[in-house]
Amino acid sequence: MSSSHDVVVVGGGPGGYAAALYGAAAGLDVALVEKQKLGGTCLHVGCIPAKELLETAAVYRTVAHADQFGIATGSPEVDMAAAQARKQKIVDQLHNGVGKLLEGRKVTLIDGWGSLGPDRTVSVSGGESGEMTLTADHVIVATGSVPRMLPGFEVDGQRVFTSDELLSITDLPERAAIIGGGAIGLEFASMLADLGSEVTVLEALPRILLGADDDVVKMLTRAFKKRKIEIRTGVAVTGCRHSGDGVALDIDGDDPLNVDAVVVCVGRRPFTDGLGLDDAGVETDDGGYVVVDEYCQTTSPGVYAVGDVVRTPQLAHVAFAEAIVVVKHLLGESPAPVDYDRVPWAIYCHPEVAFVGHTETSAQEAGFEVATSVHRFIGNGRAMIVGETDGLVKVVADRNDDGTGGRILGVHMVGPWVTEQLGQGYLAVNWEATVPEVAEFIQPHPTMSELFGESVLALTGRALH
Structure with missing residues (x-):
């Protein structure tokens, strides 16, 4: 059995399903090959389940300290079976949602393992769709990654x-x-x-x-x-x-x-086992990552690669961005390549961490004269109200001759809910905004996001608090 498509995507994780959805929205005939569940590592054993269990931990922490807010409770107990059931319900809902989106965009879903061949062919086997050969004008490799292991460690899921x-x-x-x-x-x-x-x-x-x-x-x-x-x-x-x-x-x-x-x-290694990259003329580096250019093109004409399988930040939102770049490029448009030095990072530990752009050290190493401003959550009214005052916001800027800040180079945060607060810092860094421009914006009060505004305002030479 064989079929022909405009695009064949191998892998149904964030990079793969994003490429399929975006390509289909542009009118392309897209087939997506996946043997495991749609959604990939992020949805099933990564971002989503991890954050759900972290939220369980946050609820436990809140209840355990409820007496500080005048709420009398007994000592909370953890029911991991119930937590796992809630986690799985969320994962299943999102998984079903991805499938419905793909079906709604008329993406051809193929259950099986995909292996690349010459001239943009993909052989499929080992799944419910049976054995078949797909041909395409373009192939997108999005097979993701698996955990790296240390020598002498045998995973048993018990210890x-x-x-x-x-x-x-x-x-x-x-x-x-x-x-x-x-x-x-x-x-x-x-x-x-x-x-x-x-x-x-x-x-x-x-x-x-x-x-x-x-x-x-x-x-x-x-x-x-x-x-x-x-x-x-x-x-x-x-x-x-x-x-x-x-x-x-x-x-x-x-x-x-x-x-x-x-x-x-x-860390995680790229998952290219049995993918047939050599047969397709796709080069990999010494770490097993697929070699690509700024538009995610591999060394094989018409073949692209996105997500964890390439040597870029292993983040779902980076895979989304790469998928969009690829589809625009194969359509003959002129997309802006992903600027990997300005990717937003979010770590959901307690307290949370979020950052984008240069650190103070990397800015200095890049040759900038640096001005920085640091404000701490301990003086923020909203942080006091919720009882989470550990943390700070640091803004790194190019320093003017008078010591004030010029272009904003980096924003680094640690503290309550900072993963939800990084947005304006990300926009400032990526739009190459200056301190005077951003300082004009009004921050709602009382909010934790005021701390970013305070940090920027201080770089004008006239701090408020």
């Missing part, structure tokens, strides 16, 4: 986990070790600590959360310490051994760490 397995746990460990101090590791550390686990974060690098400003990292580290989350940096974990009912982690130059569960969060 040793990756993010995939941890998001389905029904029993909370008393003691947990998180290997990796990036976004995923910190979110899991925060969630487990809120729900009652004793948590240790082990990071091989000298600091956690690369990409965030130093002031943000320092504030987050202090906040974690207050919550009794131990962060150990510069740590080399050399082995993992089952010990009684738990796990013993061998640490270079230190005593073993004994815990009930270990979560490996050392």
